[in-house]
Amino acid sequence: MTDKSFTPTALYLRLLDIVGLIGIAVAPPVVRIALALPFLRSGLTRWDGFLQLSIGTQFLFEEQFKLHILGNLYGFPAPDTVAFLVGCAEIVLPVLLLAGLATRLVGLALLIMTGVIQLVFPDGWVNFHLYWAALALAVVALGPGPLSLDYLVSRLFARLRERRAPA
Helix, strand or coil: CCCHHHCHHHHHHHHHHHHHHHHHHHHHHHHHHHHHHHHHHHHHCCEEECCEECHHHHHHHHHHCEEEECCEEEECCCHHHHHHHHHHHHHHHHHHHHHCCCHHHHHHHHHHHHHHHHHHCHHHHHHHHHHHHHHHHHHHHHCCCCCCHHHHHHHHHHHHHHHHCCC
């Protein structure tokens, strides 16, 4: 008799299973890091101190950044407020993403931010925005993965539900 678990086909399929399990664990945090870094680096340049926007950031949102919509240029409404919100989002969202907390919502928020950035810099699609959008969609689709706070929170809630379930 031959043991079918050691056939070349069975070993190959087992190897594919192992590679898949490693990918399930490793891919989500790598995608989260890849998406978080450009936003976090940008966010760190927006501030001169705690909750104090840099003068350069204020100037950019007041004078330089314009929305390109249907061939026309439009300034941001309340540019200082928008600059403050963007500066906060570019710090808070990447930190949440790196921790894997509220991961899918953060991915969606960064996808929306990427869309707005595309309206400000329409020529950046091929070099930057396409990749950011693809990473954000991957975060939304893949979720946080097992190496995340979301995973730990979901496990904690699952245990609490089990304890409260009637016997």
